[in-house]
Amino acid sequence: xxxxxxxxxxxxxxxxxxxxxxxxxxxxxxxxxxxxxxxxxxxxxxxxxxxxxxxxxxxxxxxxxxxxxxxxxxxxxxxxxxxxxxxxxxxxxxxxxxxxxxxxxxxxxxxxxxxxxxxxxxxxxxxxxxxxxxxxxxxxxxxxxxxxxxxxxxxxxxxxxxxxxxxxxxxxxxxxxxxxxxxxxxxxxxxxxxxxxxxxxxxxxxxxxxxxxxxxxxxxxxxxxxxxxxxxxxxxxxxxxxxxxxxxxxxxxxxxxxxxxxxxxxxxxxxxxxxxxxxxxxxxxxxxxxxxxxxxxxxxxxxxxxxxxxxxxxxxxxxxxxxxxxxxxxxxxxxxxxxxxxxxxxxxxxxxxxxxxxxxxxxxxxxxxxxxxxxxxxxxxxxxxxxxxxxxxxxxxxxxxxxxxxxxxxxxxxxxxxxxxxxxxxxxxxxxxxxxxxxxxxxxxxxxxxxxxx
Ligand code: GLN
Numbered sequence: 001x002x003x004x005x006x007x008x009x010x011x012x013x014x015x016x017x018x019x020x021x022x023x024x025x026x027x028x029x030x031x032x033x034x035x036x037x038x039x040x041x042x043x044x045x046x047x048x049x050x051x052x053x054x055x056x057x058x059x060x061x062x063x064x065x066x067x068x069x070x071x072x073x074x075x076x077x078x079x080x081x082x083x084x085x086x087x088x089x090x091x092x093x094x095x096x097x098x099x100x101x102x103x104x105x106x107x108x109x110x111x112x113x114x115x116x117x118x119x120x121x122x123x124x125x126x127x128x129x130x131x132x133x134x135x136x137x138x139x140x141x142x143x144x145x146x147x148x149x150x151x152x153x154x155x156x157x158x159x160x161x162x163x164x165x166x167x168x169x170x171x172x173x174x175x176x177x178x179x180x181x182x183x184x185x186x187x188x189x190x191x192x193x194x195x196x197x198x199x200x201x202x203x204x205x206x207x208x209x210x211x212x213x214x215x216x217x218x219x220x221x222x223x224x225x226x227x228x229x230x231x232x233x234x235x236x237x238x239x240x241x242x243x244x245x246x247x248x249x250x251x252x253x254x255x256x257x258x259x260x261x262x263x264x265x266x267x268x269x270x271x272x273x274x275x276x277x278x279x280x281x282x283x284x285x286x287x288x289x290x291x292x293x294x295x296x297x298x299x300x301x302x303x304x305x306x307x308x309x310x311x312x313x314x315x316x317x318x319x320x321x322x323x324x325x326x327x328x329x330x331x332x333x334x335x336x337x338x339x340x341x342x343x344x345x346x347x348x349x350x351x352x353x354x355x356x357x358x359x360x361x362x363x364x365x366x367x368x369x370x371x372x373x374x375x376x377x378x379x380x381x382x383x384x385x386x387x388x389x390x391x392x393x394x395x396x397x398x399x400x401x402x403x404x405x406x407x408x409x410x411x412x413x414x415x416x417x418x419x420x421x422x423x424x425x426x427x428x429x430x431x432x433x434x435x436x437x438x439x440x441x442x443x444x445x446x447x448x449x450x451x452x453x454x
Contacts, residue, residue: 001026003048003092007144014115016129016139018053019061020093028090035088044207045088050145052136053094054101055081055191056180060091064182065109066099068327069308078180079212080149080191087207092145096135099329100299101156101184104404105387105394106134108331116164116386117142120428127386127430130160130404136194137164147195147204151181153188154287155408158420161194162381162433165422167201167450168194172441173415174219175205177212185294186217188287188412198421198451202226205443221441229444230451235269237449240374244280245407247383253426254380261378261423261434261453268452275374277365280410282358287409288402289342289355295332296339302327334398363414370439376449379407381420381433407435417443421450 004022011017025048032046056062056074063069077085085091098108105128106114116129117138129138133150137160140148150157152170161168169192176191183189193204206227211220241262246255266272304310304323311322328336342351369377383406387394394401411418416437423434434453438446 003145007092010142010144014117014138014142014144015112016096016114016135016142016144017050017093018063018065018096018111018135021060021091024060025090025092028085032088032090042086042088043203044084046090047088047146048090048092049084050092050095050136050139050148051081052133052149052151053097054151054182055149056182057081057091057094061094062182063110063308064100065097065111066327066329066332067110067309068302068323072308074180076180079177079210079214080181080208083210084149084207089207095139095148098132098134099332100182100295101132101151101153102295102331102335103131104155104159104401106131106160107389107395108329110329113389114138115389118164118386118430120430123428126389128163128389130163130382130386132156133160133168133194137161137166137168140164140166140194140196147193147200149191149208150194151189151191152412153184154291154412155405157192157194158408158418158433158435159382159404161420162422163386163431165431166194166196167198167419167421167454168192169201169205169419169443169446170411170417171205171209171443172417174217175209175417175441175443177210177215177218179212179214183298185291186298187294188291190412198447198454199227199230201419202230202447219441224444226444226447229448232448233269234265234449234452237270237375237445238373239265239270239272239449240275240369240377241272242275242277242280242377242379244277245379247406251384253432254383257423257432257434258378258380264453265378265449273374275369275372275377277369277410279358279361279365283362283410283413284402284406286355286358286362287405287413288338289351290359290413292335292339293343293352294339296336296343299332299336359413362410366414366416366437375439376445377437379435379437381407381435383407385426385428385430385432411437416440417446419446419450421453423453
């Protein structure tokens with residue numbers, strides 16, 4: 001009741017939720033209450049969560065914040081949310097996001113932008129919460145849920161976490177099932193939690209993760225007790241600092257934050273080593289070929305026949321065209337056009353194939369660092385703090401917006417786990433985050449190290 005009241009009070013100004021499931025939340029809480037009384041509580045019994053609109057929730061609004069999925073209520077539940085409910089969690093509603101998870105500011109949503117609960121000192125200017133999981137980050141940061149689900153294809157968990165002073169982890173590709181999560185770029189998409197602190201993130205990920213026969217890319221490996229990793233000493237741990245992440249024109253406060261993080265880990269007994277990830281500079285351009293290519297294929301299914309919106313036409317082809325023209329927003333259309341272009345017969349070798357080769361090299365850079373004994377890599381999470389809503393610079397040039405992902409996309413390209421953890425405030429009092437990158441399936445080391453920083 002307290003969370004629902006908080007949502008009803010603050011959501012009109014934050015726009016973090018696109019649907020609030022009052023009745024369902026109360027019914028689920030009642031069931032939890034009974035279980036708690038009987039001593040049968042699950043790991044998340046009664047914990048109220050917000051769910052990104054990308055996850056299919058049975059009988060409940062699921063539109064990936066797109067007009068084209070108008071009125072869509074799936075008859076099935078995503079594996080990730082089913083896992084959370086099986087552990088007793090309670091659903092408060094569906095969270096706003098960039099349309100089909102394409103964006104870094106939550107401004108591409110059909111439902112309008114999400115407002116970051118943070119303000120710069122002495123300013124009333126509205127800031128973005130980051131994207132695409134902007135609703136998840138704003139809701140957690142603004143106390144409108146105890147934790148949230150999110151997804152990360154190129155930074156969409158970690159960047160909004162950094163912009164809102166919350167913790168977000170993208171686990172290793174394959175750790176969580178993608179079944180029932182609306183597909184953006186299937187070889188990059190991963191679900192993960194956004195939470196108020198590292199411990200909450202560890203508890204949530206344990207519930208969300210599972211191998212699943214319905215997603216053959218999910219991996220059958222034991223899921224450790226992540227919470228137990230928190231508080232373990234990091235003495236002797238080798239922390240890699242990649243020199244290629246020291247970008248030209250990097251703001252001084254980001255560099256200073258990075259140095260502060262290095263100092264904290266050193267103080268806790270870690271050994272700091274300089275490393276090189278030589279193909280880093282190709283990650284962003286390669287990502288913006290691979291992700292749109294997969295998106296253009298995944299989004300072919302929205303044709304006005306199977307789901308959501310239908311805009312009639314004189315024949316079926318015109319109906320497809322009218323539906324897709326009216327149903328998709330500008331950014332989604334841009335991605336579909338880039339994707340079909342790089343996959344077309346004349347350009348496939350020059351763009352798509354080349355990007356896939358670059359991807360292999362990026363993965364190898366990380367493998368080399370880990371083989372040389374590095375346990376974890378420390379970088380900034382974002383190149384700046386949260387920027388303003390409708391920022392003219394960002395919105396005039398899509399490439400400027402894409403640069404927000406500069407520190408995060410490599411992790412998706414390599415399939416590795418990455419966590420964003422709050423590490424301080426900038427000069428104007430806005431949160432900044434650091435990122436830790438780990439070996440495949442070694443999320444424990446990320447939780448262990450992030451806890452030293454938080
Ligand atoms: N901002 C990136 C994009 O727009 C990443 C999105 C994501 O991780 N879902 O593609």
